[in-house]
Amino acid sequence: MQRILQEAEEEQEEEEYDVLVIGGGIAGETASLDLADMGFKVLLVEKEPSIGGKMFLLSKVFPTLDCASCISTPRMAATAHHPNIKLLTYSEIQEIEKLGEGDFRVKILKKPRFVEESLCTGCGQCEQACPVIVPKEYDFGLRGRKAAYIPFDTAVPKIAVIDIDHCVFCGQCERACPVGAINFLQKPRIIKARVGAIIIATGYKLFPIEKKAEYMFKKLPNIITAMQMDRLLAPTRPYNAVLRPGDGKEPMNIAFILCSGSRDRTVGNPLCSQVCCMYSIKQAQLLMGALPLADITIYYMDIRAFGKGFEEFYQQAKAMGVMFIKGRVAKIEPGENGDVVVWYEDIENGGRLRKATHDLVVLSVGLLPNPEIVKAFKNVKLELDDYGWVKPRDENISPVETSIPGVFAAGCILGPKDIPDTVLEAEAAAAQAAAYLREVRRHG
Numbered sequence: 001m002q003r004i005l006q007e008a009e010e011e012q013e014e015e016e017y018d019v020l021v022i023g024g025g026i027a028g029e030t031a032s033l034d035l036a037d038m039g040f041k042v043l044l045v046e047k048e049p050s051i052g053g054k055m056f057l058l059s060k061v062f063p064t065l066d067c068a069s070c071i072s073t074p075r076m077a078a079t080a081h082h083p084n085i086k087l088l089t090y091s092e093i094q095e096i097e098k099l100g101e102g103d104f105r106v107k108i109l110k111k112p113r114f115v116e117e118s119l120c121t122g123c124g125q126c127e128q129a130c131p132v133i134v135p136k137e138y139d140f141g142l143r144g145r146k147a148a149y150i151p152f153d154t155a156v157p158k159i160a161v162i163d164i165d166h167c168v169f170c171g172q173c174e175r176a177c178p179v180g181a182i183n184f185l186q187k188p189r190i191i192k193a194r195v196g197a198i199i200i201a202t203g204y205k206l207f208p209i210e211k212k213a214e215y216m217f218k219k220l221p222n223i224i225t226a227m228q229m230d231r232l233l234a235p236t237r238p239y240n241a242v243l244r245p246g247d248g249k250e251p252m253n254i255a256f257i258l259c260s261g262s263r264d265r266t267v268g269n270p271l272c273s274q275v276c277c278m279y280s281i282k283q284a285q286l287l288m289g290a291l292p293l294a295d296i297t298i299y300y301m302d303i304r305a306f307g308k309g310f311e312e313f314y315q316q317a318k319a320m321g322v323m324f325i326k327g328r329v330a331k332i333e334p335g336e337n338g339d340v341v342v343w344y345e346d347i348e349n350g351g352r353l354r355k356a357t358h359d360l361v362v363l364s365v366g367l368l369p370n371p372e373i374v375k376a377f378k379n380v381k382l383e384l385d386d387y388g389w390v391k392p393r394d395e396n397i398s399p400v401e402t403s404i405p406g407v408f409a410a411g412c413i414l415g416p417k418d419i420p421d422t423v424l425e426a427e428a429a430a431a432q433a434a435a436y437l438r439e440v441r442r443h444g
């Protein structure tokens with residue numbers, strides 16, 4: 001694909017929008033909808049084939065246990081169908097140049113899907129015909145997908161993509177497609193646009209926990225990340241049951257290890273990821289419902305239940321029988337029959353080193369910044385903080401303004417946070433972008 005992308009042709013015409021929103025997760029969708037409802041023309045650019053971000057992939061949300069996809073799916077559809085929003089998926093920002101206040105020139109690389117968007121009906125027949133299977137990114141490798149694929153059933157837009165790096169060019173998809181939508185000659189395009197303001201909502205990356213070698217991720221089959229556990233519990237889950245990936249057995253003794261890759265200078269991430277305590281407690285409660293006979297243990301350093309209703313949610317998990325052990329897990333070893341042995345410091349019982357055996361271990365991985373967008377700014381500098389998160393102009397009085405006037409940020413690009421705080425920031429960024437545009441246009 002990299003070679004094909006170099007052949008991108010630049011379009012001559014420049015499209016005009018009031019606001020460019022970068023990133024189609026819950027932050028980007030919310031900001032786009034707010035601005036579009038106010039009458040502004042929005043260009044929303046998402047690098048993946050579907051909008052939805054991480055929220056769409058979750059099971060339920062803490063502390064209310066509302067269904068995540070029931071909240072996010074209507075918002076994804078509303079975003080795509082709003083007459084004031086132009087949605088570009090599978091697209092990346094190449095260049096942003098500030099020409100003056102309220103005036104940015106942007107270049108966007110539209111990657112080829114090798115499927116004609118105007119023809120594809122999302123029927124999935126190409127997917128069924130394709131013989132190639134590779135790990136599915138949206139399920140974090142828990143199951144496979146084809147080289148010709150639709151990202152997921154409720155993808156927005158529901159249009160197929162050909163993964164050209166894995167395609168063996170057998171032509172089966174082309175023969176199966178009832179509308180002739182497959183087009184292997186499709187080229188990448190560079191779309192040019194002028195926008196008045198920008199909102200960055202590119203979210204976070206998951207901590208690559210294989211960096212913490214003593215936790216044996218990818219070395220032992222029955223160690224998964226919390227994102228994988230959220231997928232196992234979601235309505236759109238891979239196995240339609242909670243099964244351990246190593247052998248398909250129903251786990252009966254599950255451990256969560258909090259702060260996996262957070263508050264840990266040994267792996268270069270000293271920050272608290274803010275959501276791991278609560279999402280682990282959420283998953284523990286959901287597991288108690290899904291597997292009523294299973295034992296659930298949470299190994300923690302501190303439980304940071306700081307939000308509204310969080311402490312009650314924590315106490316509820318204890319009352320349901322989730323076991324909480326205060327102690328940092330020092331190392332993990334293979335046990336018998338695919339089980340996992342966890343060595344930990346038992347802080348509340350004299351700090352002794354103890355070991356316990358579990359049949360499934362969930363690593364509650366932390367959140368890392370996603371700052372690639374910085375490189376797109378050509379003649380202005382988007383400042384980051386010491387840890388790589390976008391730095392607000394003033395943390396106290398302007399938390400969604402960035403170092404560049406006219407460029408705002410919202411959600412996890414500014415630092416780890418939960419969905420309600422992300423939505424609040426997205427609404428604030430939309431309001432600030434609207435105020436900025438009105439101000440520069442009044443004086444312009």
Ligand SMILES: Cc1cc2nc3c(=O)[nH]c(=O)nc-3n(C[C@H](O)[C@H](O)[C@H](O)COP(=O)(O)OP(=O)(O)OC[C@H]3O[C@@H](n4cnc5c(N)ncnc54)[C@H](O)[C@@H]3O)c2cc1C
Pocket residue numbers: 022023024025026027028045046047048051052053054055058060061062091092093201202203204206226227230275279282370372373410411412413417418419420422
């Ligand atoms: C395991 C786990 C469970 C969680 N459970 C909960 C929960 O129960 N309740 C809760 O409140 N929070 C939960 N969270 C936190 C929640 O995921 C975040 O609060 C939320 O997803 C933040 O939304 P966002 O839009 O800022 O970022 P994201 O969801 O990361 O969305 C960012 C979007 O931007 C796109 N993007 C990235 N880079 C670019 C680019 N260069 N150009 C264009 N597009 C780009 C991405 O593809 C993505 O679509 C959980 C987190 C994890 C890891």
Ligand code: SF4
Pocket residue numbers: 129130131132147148162163166167168169170171172173174
């Ligand atoms: S041509 Fe490629 S995408 Fe199409 S069916 Fe064959 S392997 Fe799959």
Ligand code: SF4
Pocket residue numbers: 115119120121122123124125126127159160176177178179180181182
């Ligand atoms: S490319 Fe063709 S076969 Fe594949 S989903 Fe679209 S319409 Fe259906």
